[in-house]
Amino acid sequence: MDYVYYPGCTLFTKARNLDECARKAAERVGFTLNEMPSWNCCGAIYNTTSDDLAAQVGPVRNLAKASQLGDRLVTLCAACYNVLKRAQDMLNGHGDALVRDRLLAFVEEPLVQPVKVLHFLEVLKNDIGWDNLRSRVVRELAGLKVACYYGCLMVRPAEVLSFDNPENPQVMDELMGVLGAAPVRFDFKAECCGGYLVVNRRDVARQCSDRIVENARAWGAEAIVTTCPLCQFNLERLPAASASPLPVFYFTQLLGLAAGLSEHELGLTSNTPTATEFLRAKGLT
């Protein structure tokens, strides 16, 4: 199976390990990500101010381009997923018609069909299927206690994304179960990590991230799994230095590990050294 894929800017720079590992893991489990040509930044955050059209141009241009290639677009980064899916919802007629017409007239290519914005996790669950995926596992992550952290961008606004239960999402937990790991219950799987407040209010972002990590630890997690480069950064790097950090993996790294990718292919060098040590200590690499 082939999918049109939108990587997004962070996956081409600081989160290269999310992009590269995901492409390889996808091949291992039976699908191919074809990067769409000449994509641009999605804007990283959806703008809700009613009269701000300029901020919508980025995602709308991407969707118009993607619509030439197919009716589905796969994303990996939680922010890209959120922004593109909300922009598509606006274009589908849930927004101001005048705004929509002006935006579509502004971008150089027409939107030839509505684009269904998918997350990699949705492809795994709905198109590949858990049973099929289970048969591709060559290295069970037996006994690995992980806290699956979804954050805000994967689940809210729930009525637009309709991705999973906004208060208690499950899809990543199901995936970890299929890979042989043991997802733990914890309280803050959809709580904000502080996001971009890290730029000017690192103290506030740290407070948010600390609470999530400590709660995951209290519920017995040995590692955290996430989908978003910014969540990964905040949860891994911000918590107070005094506490022993929990390794924070992308779900694609654990998928790749279970599907037989080599340690090098997982791109662990971009994580903290704790992540590599942790997997070694568990006998998984």
Add this chain to the structure above:
Amino acid sequence: MLSSEASRWPNVRQAPTQPPVCLTHCFAHPKISVQVSSHVTEDPRLGQIEELSGQTVADCYQCGCCTAGCPIGTAMDPPPSKAIRLLQLGRAGELLASEGIWLCASCLVCGTRCPRGVDYARIAEACRAIVLRGRHSRVDPDTVTEPDLEEIPQQAFMASFRKFSV
């Protein structure tokens, strides 16, 4: 009415000493007059905030679910429910000058849990837009330090500048 501490917390077994108080009497009392209206002032900025955000501040009945769920609620001043209350009372200027609107990370927990369908993240965004359009950047991209640029993922800068810079 509530003349003493004793009658504030009456013993349930005690016979009522006064007939039930009608609320309209309460509001009509000269010393505790309350004006129940969302239009106590004619601050044009309230209309602007409502238009930019697409929200109606009078819809909020102050249950506080938004503030309870807000991950930054303890640091945010005013927190969501109080911010909306300021708008209801015609004190938009106080909210626009506050720190609180700059601490919202648009995680959308408040709006998701609001039983009245009010999305405070949009209200905060409208407030920030009004301030930013007055050419007052909150985060100046030129002041980001080299170590931060090296370390923090791009999407954070993109989002931060989108939300906090002119």
